[in-house]
């Protein structure tokens with residue numbers, strides 16, 4: 283049983299003593315590859331560095347609006363200070379303004395706190411009430427007590443009731459109830475008017491939000507176009523002034539109406555001289571020494587004008603207007619129709635087009651006086667804008683408010699983009 287004898291020497295000879303000097307197949311390639319990859323990687327970086335393109339360091343895709351900035355990281359990041367630093371507001375403001383919210387705010391959050399980049403989001407807007415309640419849940423101002431509710435935690439917790447006037451300041455006499463009755467005398471027979479016959483959204487191209495809300499221009503369809511005599515009243519309330527005339531008086535200042543009447547009756551009497559003796563003859567003796575014929579024509583005109591004006595000032599115009607004596611002619615009180623009511627909040631009729639007018643304007647159909655305020659309060663909005671309800675409409679602050687005071691927007695034109 284001693285056929286195989288293996289000494290340690292014999293065994294040791296089996297070991298390749300050159301193992302660590304010469305690389306075997308796999309280790310050799312491993313080393314070679316890691317070298318190649320490193321060189322390629324470094325080359326890639328050097329390539330981009332020479333090309334002055336920093337997109338490879340990006341923290342994520344830019345939002346849609348900024349996608350065109352692509353690799354121009356420097357337009358937002360100050361590359362000398364290092365790309366991962368905070369973005370200074372001045373960088374953002376070099377392309378477009380982000381006007382301040384309130385002149386009385388004690389601090390100004392950085393743009394990037396509310397407009398988040400590199401998330402590949404559809405918009406730059408961060409959602410959530412935090413961006414507002416961070417101040418409004420415990421509001422402080424630079425000058426004394428806040429003028430608005432100081433502890434708004436959410437739309438359903440601490441939000442103030444809308445600030446509506448006690449009275450509609452409008453000075454056009456109007457009775458909704460009378461005009462909405464089933465059998466109103468219209469131009470051709472009896473009619474039943476609907477809200478939309480008089481109130482229509484301002485059209486495309488109309489001046490957006492004429493009163494200029496705090497929060498900048500709104501879509502032109504958001505608010506109802508102002509009522510005009512020509513558009514909503516003229517068809518049923520023509521300004522007739524004399525049965526002889528087919529024309530109606532212009533809907534203008536009394537002075538203009540007066541001049542119109544003088545011109546109309548003068549032209550009329552020239553065309554109809556046979557009418558003259560009718561009223562002017564009685565006083566001809568007085569005027570004979572001057573210009574008998576013209577004098578009596580003027581007389582006739584003055585009498586007709588006086589008659590017509592009596593009708594207009596004491597009946598026709600007075601039906602809708604408050605008139606005050608002002609020399610020979612009356613003065614018409616300014617219409618003062620309110621175009622905007624909730625000046626510190628946004629509203630959009632077109633977003634509520636499927637909702638019945640009277641669901642919000644509950645008091646309109648029964649209103650008999652202009653002075654009635656027909657604008658809904660917050661409780662009406664909460665019927666739909668309520669959190670925790672299925673199919674609820676939005677309750678975030680930004681649903682109804684803006685942050686920036688766009689009336690203070692500065693025109694920023696930067697060469698980098700053609701904004």
Ligand code: HEC
Nearest residue numbers: 336337339340341348351353354355358366368369394399
């Ligand atoms: C439209 C402006 C804008 C452009 C263009 C832009 N960034 Fe940013 N970037 C930001 C903002 C905003 C932040 C957030 C910084 C802050 O909090 O102040 C940011 C943050 C970063 C950060 C830090 C990420 C983190 O999580 O802290 C890196 C890295 C970065 N950007 C890289 C890039 C690179 C690379 C590019 C070019 C491809 C680029 N950015 C282009 C606006 C921009």
Ligand code: HEC
Nearest residue numbers: 371374375378379380391392393395396413680684685686
């Ligand atoms: C407290 C949050 C907040 C801060 C801080 C903030 N924004 Fe805004 N920003 C908003 C909100 C909310 C809107 C959308 C409503 C509006 O227009 O006010 C908006 C809208 C904008 C818009 C218009 C978007 C559009 O649809 O046209 C621009 C541009 C803008 N912000 C730029 C800036 C700039 C620049 C800064 C920094 C100077 C800044 N914002 C700071 C919240 C903020």
Ligand code: HEC
Nearest residue numbers: 347357358369373374377393394397404405406407698699
């Ligand atoms: C190089 C110019 C440039 C810079 C810098 C820039 N923006 Fe813009 N921004 C644009 C352009 C262009 C648009 C698209 C405008 C448009 O659609 O009318 C835009 C759009 C926006 C919008 C509206 C986008 C939306 O989703 O509705 C906001 C908000 C905004 N930028 C905020 C910022 C903020 C915050 C910064 C700084 C971090 C910034 N921008 C830096 C050029 C710039």
Ligand code: HEC
Nearest residue numbers: 384386387389413414417423428429430496626679683685
């Ligand atoms: C940096 C603090 C701060 C932030 C953030 C802030 N506000 Fe204000 N806000 C104020 C101050 C201060 C006033 C002025 C109060 C006063 O005049 O007494 C104000 C006034 C208002 C007003 C009433 C006056 C007006 O101009 O309409 C509304 C509405 C309003 N903020 C809504 C918002 C909304 C919505 C947000 C979030 C998008 C927001 N605020 C974010 C500080 C802030």
Ligand code: HEC
Nearest residue numbers: 450452456461475476477480639643646652654655656657
């Ligand atoms: C014949 C035309 C006419 C019709 C029809 C009409 N309105 Fe009016 N509406 C007016 C006039 C004129 C004013 C301005 C005078 C006033 O404030 O009463 C007005 C004012 C209003 C106002 C704002 C004034 C305020 O005090 O709140 C609301 C809201 C309103 N109408 C709602 C309605 C609704 C809802 C209907 C349908 C149920 C309706 N209107 C039907 C002519 C009309």
Ligand code: HEC
Nearest residue numbers: 454509510511515519534535536598599602614616617618
């Ligand atoms: C059926 C109702 C109605 C009658 C009748 C009427 N108006 Fe008007 N008037 C209006 C309305 C509504 C407005 C406000 C909108 C507009 O300017 O069309 C108005 C506005 C005016 C204004 C502008 C007031 C301002 O705000 O400065 C003058 C001036 C005026 N009317 C004069 C007259 C005169 C003069 C008459 C008679 C010849 C007359 N109106 C008859 C309804 C009427």
Ligand code: HEC
Nearest residue numbers: 454455456457460466467468469473509514515518601602
């Ligand atoms: C479809 C026809 C029609 C239209 C349009 C119309 N009215 Fe009338 N209006 C009438 C009729 C008919 C009456 C008399 C109703 C009655 O006394 O029964 C009347 C009565 C009035 C009265 C007196 C109301 C009262 O309390 O007795 C005023 C004021 C008035 N209208 C103003 C207006 C104004 C302002 C407009 C335009 C915004 C307007 N109307 C549009 C048909 C109309």
Ligand code: HEC
Nearest residue numbers: 477478481505506621622623624629634637638639642657
């Ligand atoms: C979801 C509620 C809601 C519905 C539905 C609604 N409104 Fe309004 N309406 C409002 C609010 C809120 C205002 C105040 C807006 C402002 O001026 O700030 C308003 C204002 C008005 C005004 C005053 C002028 C203006 O635009 O500010 C008129 C007129 C009016 N509404 C008529 C109508 C008519 C007509 C309908 C139906 C076609 C209608 N509304 C449907 C909520 C509503």
Ligand code: HEC
Nearest residue numbers: 628629630633637658659662663665666667675676681682
């Ligand atoms: C009958 C249900 C209903 C009532 C009542 C209602 N809303 Fe809305 N509102 C909606 C719906 C649905 C939308 C569209 C979905 C959304 O944006 O959440 C909407 C959208 C809005 C918007 C966003 C419009 C836009 O530009 O996209 C505002 C602002 C708004 N409502 C304000 C109000 C105010 C203020 C009131 C009370 C005067 C009110 N709503 C009452 C259902 C309602």
Ligand code: HEC
Nearest residue numbers: 414418430436437444445624625626627667677678679682
């Ligand atoms: C459904 C719409 C809606 C939502 C959601 C909403 N508001 Fe309002 N808010 C309004 C309206 C409308 C007014 C009344 C504006 C007026 O009276 O001119 C108002 C008034 C205010 C006022 C008082 C303004 C003044 O000058 O009297 C402040 C402050 C305010 N809101 C802040 C907020 C904040 C913060 C949030 C989010 C937590 C919020 N709102 C959510 C519609 C809304």
